[in-house]
Amino acid sequence: MTLKTRLITGTLTSAMLIAGTAQADRADWPENFTVGTASQGGTYFVYGSGWANLIADELGLSGGGEVTGGPNQNLALVHGGDVAFGLTTMGPAADAVAGESSLAPGVPMDNVCALFPMYETPFSITALADSGIESISDIPDGASIGFGPAASTSDTYFPAMLETLGVEFDRRNGGWNDLGGQLQDGLIDVIAFAAGIPIPAVSQLEVQTDVNIIEFTEEEQAKVMEEFPVSAFEIPASTYETLEEDARAVSMWNFTIAGCDLPEDFVYEVTKLSMENNDKMRDIHRSAEFSVPENLKYNTVLPFHPGAVRWYEENGYEIPEDLKL
Incomplete structure (x- = not known):
């Protein structure tokens, strides 16, 4: 066997060993x-x-x-x-x-x-602009609020947060797209979102109608942070066309x-x-x-x-x- 042949054979053998090892490493991988x-x-x-x-x-x-x-x-x-x-x-x-x-x-x-x-999940609130709801304290007693799917992060924590802030509400559940449609049709008053930003459903609402993205006051933010495993967060104004400045929130x-x-x-x-x-x-x-x-x-x-x-x-x-x- 010539030197050239030995080199080629050795290279091929090494390549086969590497390929075999790679294949063996995947032996217990899920299909x-x-x-x-x-x-x-x-x-x-x-x-x-x-x-x-x-x-x-x-x-x-x-x-x-x-x-x-x-x-x-x-x-x-x-x-x-x-x-x-x-x-x-x-x-x-x-x-x-x-x-x-x-x-x-x-x-x-x-x-x-x-x-x-x-990423961090901000807890944010959206209402239609013509609802007159511009702050958490504006949410009327008995307002119907969509909290997302049952047992989601939003549904687990947001109702308790709003109760801590003195809001009385009628609790609704559903997918975000469905709740966005209900808000636009006037079937619910508010959506309390816990989702990474920009939230697709909010971006879609902005295209179709005027909305208010409601921020926490400093006092509301501090009170929620004392009671729940969340931290301070600001939704950048660039996130949504509706926002003219950063909006105060909390996140997880x-x-x-x-x-x-x-x-x-x-x-x-x-x-x-x-x-x-x-x-x-x-x-x-x-x-x-x-x-x-x-x-x-x-x-x-x-x-x-x-x-x-x-x-x-x-x-x-x-x-x-x-x-x-």
Whole structure:
């Protein structure tokens, strides 16, 4: 055998070994996957469905987003293995870990792991401009308020927030697109949104009619922050055509989640893809500009999946020991 032949043979053998290893690494990967999102018309649906398509396309798998009731249900679905991935907020996540989820009281959800930060969810209020409602204190007693899908983050926290602020209301549930239509038709008075901005349903309403986006006063903001797991937030004026200046609000962080029993190599590749391609993530929804490793610190509740931990540590990000499995 000549030197040239040996070199070619050695190169081919190495290539085959690498290819074989790559194939072996995928041996325990799922053939397909589902991402639990929320109702159509909300940011979760747009973000989650787009992210699912990105994973599927880049990793050569079959996968997609699924309409769900939102963060609470996504936690339960991931915990039970009904979906591989989901989107949630830190408030419902803390309740789920403690066994205090409204969907499964007394059942600690210990098969839910964090992947990466998404964005902050502002709690914002929208009414028709001709309603005369320009502040929270303007909301009349008995007003019908849409809080999103039942057991969603919005439905879990916003009613209690408004009760804390002295608002008396008739509670309504539904998907964001449906509630937007009801508001426009005069069937409800207000929508209390908890969703990443810009909220598609609000953007659509702005095109079709005049709306008021109602901000919290400083006192209202401070009172809500004392009572609930939220932080101060300002909705930038550039978010909606209706806004002439930044609007004061409160917010809660969102994270993607995965079943803790998913294969480590699979989750490593999903995390790598998501964290190393923020331009593609922003193409899905502009709120993904905050979907960066620097925001890992906002999860203090869920353990990170071992596959995610491996990517973060390889890239110089520290995961607290109490958030590792």
